Amino acid sequence: MVFNSYTFVLFFVLLLALHNLPFSWKTKKINLLGASYLFYALWNPPFILLLWLSTVVDFYMAKLISVTEEKNRRRLWLAVSLVLNLGMLSYFKYGGFLLENFTFLMNSLGISFQAAKPDIILPVGISFYTFVTLSYTIDVYRRKFAPESSFLNFALFVTYFPHLVAGPIVRPEDLIPQFKQPRKATSEQMIWGLFLVTLGLFMKVVIADGWLSEPSDLIFSLPFPVNPLDAWSAVLAFSGQIFCDFSGYSTCAIGVSLCLGFKLPENFQYPYASIGFTDFWRRWHITLSTWLRDYLYIPLGGNRVGRFRIYINLMITMLLGGLWHGASWNFVIWGGLHGLFLCIEKMVKSWTRKQSKAVIVEEMVLQAAIIPIRSKNASNFVLALLTFVLVNITWVFFRAPNFDSAVLILLCMFGVITQAPKMLSTPDMLKIGLVTLGLVTTHWNMRNRSVKNLFKSLPWWFSGSVWAVMLILIVLTQKSTGSFIYFQF
Amino acid sequence: MNYLKSVCLAGILVTLSLIGWESYLRVRGFTLSYNDDESLWASARKKVYDTSPAAPVLVGTSRTKFDIDLETWKSITGKAPVQLGIVGTNPRPVLLDLANDPNFKGTVLLDVMEEIFFLPDGSFAESSARKRLNYYPRWSLSQQAGFYINRKLEDHLIFLDEDRFSLNSLLKRLPIKSRPGVFVFPNFPINLSFTSPDGQMAFTNSFLRDTSAQHEIQSVWTNLGLLSTKRGVDGDTLTSIINSVAKSVNQIKARGGQVVFVRFPSSNPVWKAEQQAYPRKLYWDRLLKETGVTGIHFEDYPELSRYVCPDWSHLSPADAHTFTKDLTRIIEAKTKWPLQNSLSQNIL
Numbered sequence: 001m002v003f004n005s006y007t008f009v010l011f012f013v014l015l016l017a018l019h020n021l022p023f024s025w026k027t028k029k030i031n032l033l034g035a036s037y038l039f040y041a042l043w044n045p046p047f048i049l050l051l052w053l054s055t056v057v058d059f060y061m062a063k064l065i066s067v068t069e070e071k072n073r074r075r076l077w078l079a080v081s082l083v084l085n086l087g088m089l090s091y092f093k094y095g096g097f098l099l100e101n102f103t104f105l106m107n108s109l110g111i112s113f114q115a116a117k118p119d120i121i122l123p124v125g126i127s128f129y130t131f132v133t134l135s136y137t138i139d140v141y142r143r144k145f146a147p148e149s150s151f152l153n154f155a156l157f158v159t160y161f162p163h164l165v166a167g168p169i170v171r172p173e174d175l176i177p178q179f180k181q182p183r184k185a186t187s188e189q190m191i192w193g194l195f196l197v198t199l200g201l202f203m204k205v206v207i208a209d210g211w212l213s214e215p216s217d218l219i220f221s222l223p224f225p226v227n228p229l230d231a232w233s234a235v236l237a238f239s240g241q242i243f244c245d246f247s248g249y250s251t252c253a254i255g256v257s258l259c260l261g262f263k264l265p266e267n268f269q270y271p272y273a274s275i276g277f278t279d280f281w282r283r284w285h286i287t288l289s290t291w292l293r294d295y296l297y298i299p300l301g302g303n304r305v306g307r308f309r310i311y312i313n314l315m316i317t318m319l320l321g322g323l324w325h326g327a328s329w330n331f332v333i334w335g336g337l338h339g340l341f342l343c344i345e346k347m348v349k350s351w352t353r354k355q356s357k358a359v360i361v362e363e364m365v366l367q368a369a370i371i372p373i374r375s376k377n378a379s380n381f382v383l384a385l386l387t388f389v390l391v392n393i394t395w396v397f398f399r400a401p402n403f404d405s406a407v408l409i410l411l412c413m414f415g416v417i418t419q420a421p422k423m424l425s426t427p428d429m430l431k432i433g434l435v436t437l438g439l440v441t442t443h444w445n446m447r448n449r450s451v452k453n454l455f456k457s458l459p460w461w462f463s464g465s466v467w468a469v470m471l472i473l474i475v476l477t478q479k480s481t482g483s484f485i486y487f488q489f
Numbered sequence: 490m491n492y493l494k495s496v497c498l499a500g501i502l503v504t505l506s507l508i509g510w511e512s513y514l515r516v517r518g519f520t521l522s523y524n525d526d527e528s529l530w531a532s533a534r535k536k537v538y539d540t541s542p543a544a545p546v547l548v549g550t551s552r553t554k555f556d557i558d559l560e561t562w563k564s565i566t567g568k569a570p571v572q573l574g575i576v577g578t579n580p581r582p583v584l585l586d587l588a589n590d591p592n593f594k595g596t597v598l599l600d601v602m603e604e605i606f607f608l609p610d611g612s613f614a615e616s617s618a619r620k621r622l623n624y625y626p627r628w629s630l631s632q633q634a635g636f637y638i639n640r641k642l643e644d645h646l647i648f649l650d651e652d653r654f655s656l657n658s659l660l661k662r663l664p665i666k667s668r669p670g671v672f673v674f675p676n677f678p679i680n681l682s683f684t685s686p687d688g689q690m691a692f693t694n695s696f697l698r699d700t701s702a703q704h705e706i707q708s709v710w711t712n713l714g715l716l717s718t719k720r721g722v723d724g725d726t727l728t729s730i731i732n733s734v735a736k737s738v739n740q741i742k743a744r745g746g747q748v749v750f751v752r753f754p755s756s757n758p759v760w761k762a763e764q765q766a767y768p769r770k771l772y773w774d775r776l777l778k779e780t781g782v783t784g785i786h787f788e789d790y791p792e793l794s795r796y797v798c799p800d801w802s803h804l805s806p807a808d809a810h811t812f813t814k815d816l817t818r819i820i821e822a823k824t825k826w827p828l829q830n831s832l833s834q835n836i837l
Contacts, residue, residue: 001631008631029492042631064524191492210657425667427660460491464498471503478654 001042003197003252004205010038012256019260027184029152032260036161041124043165047123050088053322055158057084058133062140062147081137085130086486093127095120127324130255131218131291133158138295145173153179160262162253166246167269169287175262183261192452195467196255199451202470203248210477211431212241215424220399220409225420231412233424237432238399239392239440243272271445272391273443275383277341280391283447292321310346315339325398330406334397341390384444497698507648514647514654520693522650522683523643523667525576527624528636534625536571537587542747544568548583549600551576552753554690555682555803557598561813566828570598572688575617579605581734582618582642584748588737596747596826601765601776601784604714607721607730649731653679675709678702681811691806697799715802716758718765721772749820750777750784751814754794754812759801783823792817 001008015035019028041048061081068074090098099115106113140147149152157176163169183315185193199292219226219234226234250267257264267286274280281289282324293302300313315336322335393410400406411417446454523529537546543566547553553574565568573583580600587593600606608614639649648654667673680695680702696702710716722730738748754775755763767773769786777784787793790814796808804812820829 001629003637006642007635010634010638042634043629045630160832188492191496194496206656378594422671425666425671425673427663427665429668430665431660460494461498464495465502467495467499468502469505471499472506473656475503475507476648476654476659477653478651 001039002368003249003256004051004201004209007042011035012259016259020072020184026152029156029179032161033152033156033159036156036159036164039161040159040164043124044121047121050092050123050126051129051159054085054130054133055155057081057461058158059148059151059154062137065137065141066147078137078141081134085134089126089130092120092122094327128167128169129164130159130170131288132163135169135291135295139172146170148176150179160257161255162260162262163264166249166417167285167287168250168253168265169291170264174265178262185259185261189261193255193258195455196254197252198467198470198474200248200250200255201474203244203251205248206470206473206477207435208214208244208248211435212237212244215428215432216241216399219423220401220405222423223405225408225412225417227420227422228412228415228418229429230420230422230424231409233429233432235256235392235396235399235409236436237415239395240432240435241270242395243268243439244435264400270443270447272388272439273384273447274387274391275380276345276387277338277390278345280387281338281342288321288324292317296320307350311343314346315340318342328402330397330400330403333403333406334394337394337397341394383446385393385440402403500664511646511648518695519647519653519680520683520695521643521645521647522653523640523686524649524651525684525688525690527621528628528632528639529684529686529688530573530575530621531625531628532633532636533571533573536703537573537590537593537595539568539571540594540596540745542824543828544570545596545598545749546571546585546587547574547598547600548580548581549574549598549751549753550578550602550605550805551690552602552755553598553600553751554684554688555692556753556809556811556812557816558806558809559685559687559689561810562817565814565817569687571724574600574688575621576690577605577614578617579608579612579614580618581606581610581730581737582615582622584734584737586622591744593741594744594746597741597749598820599748599750601750601752601773603721603763603772604717605768607727607772609722609726609730610733644684657722675710675712678705681706691809692799692803697747697805703799710759716762718762720765721767723771727772731776731779734776738780738782747824747826748782749824750780750782751816752784752786752788754787754796754798754804756796756798756801759798775837785816785819787821790815793819 001011018031018035023031030320037048037051040051058081061077064077065074068077103113103115136154139145141470148157156179157170159171160170161176216234216237219230220238225231247268254264254266265287269283269286271280271283274283297313297317300316301309303310303315305313318335318339319332320334320335322331322338325331325334393413396413397403397406400409408417412420420422535836547557547570551574554576557572557573558571559569574580575583584597584599587597605614643649652658662676662679678696678699680693680699681690682689682690682696721727741748750773754760769788773784773786777781785793793812795810796804799805817828820826
């Protein structure tokens with residue numbers, strides 16, 4: 001089930017009504033759990049079993065880890081959890097990819113090997129819920145907290161439908177405690193939650209699906225080169241599309257959850273105003289980047305090792321982060337590019353820190369003399385634009401169907417191929433231009449603010465009118481069946 | 490911020506706007522229409538397993554959607570055909586899908602509109618078919634439920650017609666000149682046609698009275714190349730197309746199914762252009778010969794060729810009614826299938 005569907009509207013209305021009836025807290029949690037399984041099953045019922053398996057195994061492995069003092073035994077139970085979750089993920093998500101590359105490798109070595117292409121369905125949300133349960137067992141192993149004694153609370157934590165299929169990747173310590181006490185949304189939370197759902201749907205339905213998906217899909221599906229302006233437009237369209245689609249989903253998830261009385265973490269913080277790639281990963285898919293930091297980068301040594309090792313750790317983290325997104329070398333390249341830019345940024349920062357001590361006196365003299373004081377805001381904006389451009393270049397690999405297409409688009413973007421047809425109409429380019437300008441401007445102005453604070457500062461009639469305009473545009477756009485991009489990850 | 494006042498204002502503004510918009514469309518005389526999308530197609534695709542020739546599967550372009558009147562067919566045979574036609578789309582991928590479905594043993598009426606039918610594999614004209622064929626196997630329970638909920642709303646709200654009144658469709662009608670050299674799909678007249686829940690398409694009364702709208706659609710066909718007399722594919726490409734159709738036909742026949750080709754009417758100048766670009770001997774006759782399939786060409790029957798298409802390419806609703814009656818009679822005579830039920834035999 002997707003948020004942008006009549007089925008979900010009906011489901012949510014019924015669930016809200018049920019959640020606000022005078023049942024016991026335990027009954028309400030059972031209702032939420034049942035609703036979450038139903039939410040998932042309406043996509044493909046048999047795959048509930050995988051979700052169930054992950055839930056049951058991790059609940060009991062965590063219990064065993066916590067009652068065992070013997071180091072090897074604890075490691076064994078953790079290994080069971082890791083093998084199950086990563087095994088499921090490997091099979092369903094990477095099975096075909098691994099076989100394809102194995103076949104290629106064998107054939108490259110002159111060994112004739114062919115295997116029938118396996119027809120494996122990727123269970124929706126598997127990348128997300130396996131990471132959620134893994135963080136639980138790993139944190140219990142690290143003795144960060146005691147395992148949850150209530151199976152109901154744990155099962156609800158794993159399966160809670162707002163975050164189940166596309167995040168935010170919630171940490172146990174953020175969500176499980178919320179299930180321990182009865183919770184119901186206050187009227188302010190309910191209204192704000194509904195506003196967030198509207199905002200999320202507006203981003204997804206109107207902007208991502210309505211205005212940006214068609215030009216992006218058209219150009220990226222073409223087997224021939226296009227005019228440089230069309231290539232840039234398609235990449236900017238995808239850049240806007242993936243942000244509005246994914247951030248729209250997360251915003252809906254947070255809003256839906258708030259209507260039920262539960263708080264989910266923010267997942268995006270105006271990433272297209274990032275100043276550098278370190279800042280980008282503090283603003284883009286925040287719950288994934290913090291998960292990778294805590295369970296991959298830091299265990300590898302993080303920043304606590306020598307400079308060369310830091311760069312290696314960064315690259316490993318980003319390469320695996322790229323691979324998490326999909327079973328394709330294009331995603332690995334995307335992750336690798338981000339890793340590379342992060343490393344370059346670290347090198348530059350390290351070098352400038354050394355230089356700045358030497359020149360600080362010189363600069364003070366110069367500035368006092370004839371050179372006007374440089375605006376930090378202006379230079380930050382320029383750096384943010386540079387970051388935005390580089391992020392867009394990496395999106396080419398993320399979106400292109402294969403490596404050759406990605407290279408073709410880049411050659412078109414940078415004018416290496418110039419004699420190529422124009423494909424996008426003026427209205428499409430106007431929409432892309434408007435959205436890109438709107439996104440960059442909004443992100444820059446909002447980078448240190450929150451939507452809630454902004455709306456609190458506005459008159460009620462203005463907020464109400466903006467809300468109405470978003471709802472009307474959602475109804476008029478009507479692309480109600482498109483699923484979210486991150487469902488495929 | 491006063492949250493309650495904001496939400497109340499938003500609710501009032503949305504309700505008034507949508508009521509106003511719906512009222513405006515009704516006052517303007519627009520007809521209720523259903524979205525002819527992947528979900529509608531999927532709902533029809535589920536129903537193809539009746540093996541009776543009285544409930545054939547209609548595979549083709551918009552001609553099959555306009556020219557066969559489903560209610561008339563049902564009144565004659567007692568069973569409704571299943572409409573799998575897709576506007577502006579090559580029907581060969583759908584034929585292949587039915588051929589590869591081991592459970593399909595029914596009857597196919599296949600629309601042969603030469604300028605689309607004889608396009609090479611992988612052409613742009615297959616994209617809508619590919620979308621539907623990818624969508625159908627993954628049509629989840631949630632999507633099915635959404636479809637039926639949407640159906641209830643579509644029963645009453647004109648503005649839910651995505652093709653005509655969605656935000657993007659309305660924006661496409663703005664007079665913004667496009668970049669030179671960029672092909673922009675022309676807009677059809679907004680009062681051209683409507684779609685029924687069973688996939689039936691028909692011209693609106695307003696279009697049939699509006700000669701300027703008819704000139705507009707004729708201009709669209711001209712822009713889309715329907716008047717082109719450039720010879721269609723030939724050589725190995727044509728042979729490959731015919732062979733693939735023959736293979737699909739044989740697969741269906743081997744399971745006890747049936748296939749009949751139908752060439753629906755078109756009027757001059759489109760008919761004249763089609764004859765030049767796709768001479769009957771080289772395309773239609775060769776297709777029938779090499780597939781061994783019965784074919785019904787409108788040109789061969791006075792009762793099928795007496796019509797004038799208002800837009801050169803599709804029949805009016807009244808003509809579709811009589812055309813369908815005559816077509817069922819001709820199919821029955823040619824194939825000896827028992828199509829007419831006892832009730833219709835008394836009427837006819």
